[in-house]
Amino acid sequence: MTDTEPLLRAEGLTKRFGEFTAVDDVDFTVQPNETKALIGPNGAGKTTFQNLLTGKLSATEGTITFDGEDVTHVSPHERAQRGIIRKYQITSVYEDETVLENMRLAFRSRASSPWELLRTHDDSDIRDRIEELLSIANLHDEQHTTVGTLSHGEKQWLEIVMAVGAEPELLLLDEPTSGISVGETDDTVDLIEEIRSKENVAIVVIEHDMDFIRKVSESITVLDRGEIIASGTIDEIENDETVQRIYLGEAADA
Numbered sequence: 001m002t003d004t005e006p007l008l009r010a011e012g013l014t015k016r017f018g019e020f021t022a023v024d025d026v027d028f029t030v031q032p033n034e035t036k037a038l039i040g041p042n043g044a045g046k047t048t049f050q051n052l053l054t055g056k057l058s059a060t061e062g063t064i065t066f067d068g069e070d071v072t073h074v075s076p077h078e079r080a081q082r083g084i085i086r087k088y089q090i091t092s093v094y095e096d097e098t099v100l101e102n103m104r105l106a107f108r109s110r111a112s113s114p115w116e117l118l119r120t121h122d123d124s125d126i127r128d129r130i131e132e133l134l135s136i137a138n139l140h141d142e143q144h145t146t147v148g149t150l151s152h153g154e155k156q157w158l159e160i161v162m163a164v165g166a167e168p169e170l171l172l173l174d175e176p177t178s179g180i181s182v183g184e185t186d187d188t189v190d191l192i193e194e195i196r197s198k199e200n201v202a203i204v205v206i207e208h209d210m211d212f213i214r215k216v217s218e219s220i221t222v223l224d225r226g227e228i229i230a231s232g233t234i235d236e237i238e239n240d241e242t243v244q245r246i247y248l249g250e251a252a253d254a
């Protein structure tokens with residue numbers, strides 16, 4: 001990958017479900033270490049687009065290039081191995097296990113061989129790394145707490161650092177503030193800031209909360225009915241007439 005080449009490039013990315021086009025000819029790039037937000041009304045195609053990036057869904061048309069290589073037909077597992085890691089909107093932690101055990105599981109999921117898997121049990125580097133990640137999520141003191149007893153926000157933070165533990169080059173976050181309190185949202189901003197400053201990672205975040213986006217992302221892409229209708233800084237997006245019409249229209253319909 002050259003200095004000018006983006007980390008991720010989607011070109012003409014399209015997903016059809018039968019006659020219905022959920023993602024329509026989308027061009028989208030992410031630079032290394034950049035944070036981008038993806039917004040749009042319900043049903044705009046945001047989750048489908050992320051599913052195309054992770055490989056959970058295969059593209060009907062178009063290409064995805066990651067780290068200079070065409071990954072359009074690469075399996076989801078292989079894409080994760082290459083560094084495209086996603087944290088889902090709905091938590092997927094093991095509620096009956098401790099925080100520490102969940103972190104260990106996250107590290108194991110990235111292991112590419114039985115030998116590496118074994119190493120995750122007793123490697124002191126990995127233990128140190130887990131401690132470091134739990135500290136930035138303010139969960140260090142909760143290591144031996146059963147995840148089921150954590151607050152919703154704490155579970156979200158655990159999931160975010162579990163995803164970071166899988167060594168993403170591109171971290172996809174699907175509504176990290178979903179269902180959490182205002183105070184917890186501020187802590188989520190702090191966590192993402194920590195990750196941005198300490199980790200070598202690009203982030204694409206799907207979010208509805210514009211205050212949150214303003215704090216974490218320099219660049220926004222707006223999807224509507226599967227198409228990109230605007231992209232730019234938050235000020236550009238908020239002043240964009242088409243975007244205003246779509247969001248005001250949605251509010252008026254509600």
Ligand SMILES: Nc1ncnc2c1ncn2[C@@H]1O[C@H](COP(=O)(O)OP(=O)(O)OP(=O)(O)O)[C@@H](O)[C@H]1O
Pocket residue numbers: 017020022040041042043044045046047048049
């Ligand atoms: N497997 C599927 N089969 C048929 N249609 C689908 C499928 N998955 C998604 N869709 C449709 O594609 C459109 C885009 O859905 P998607 O979930 O990507 O939107 P979204 O922007 O993430 O919405 P939300 O903000 O509500 O999560 C919707 O109309 C949805 O009904």
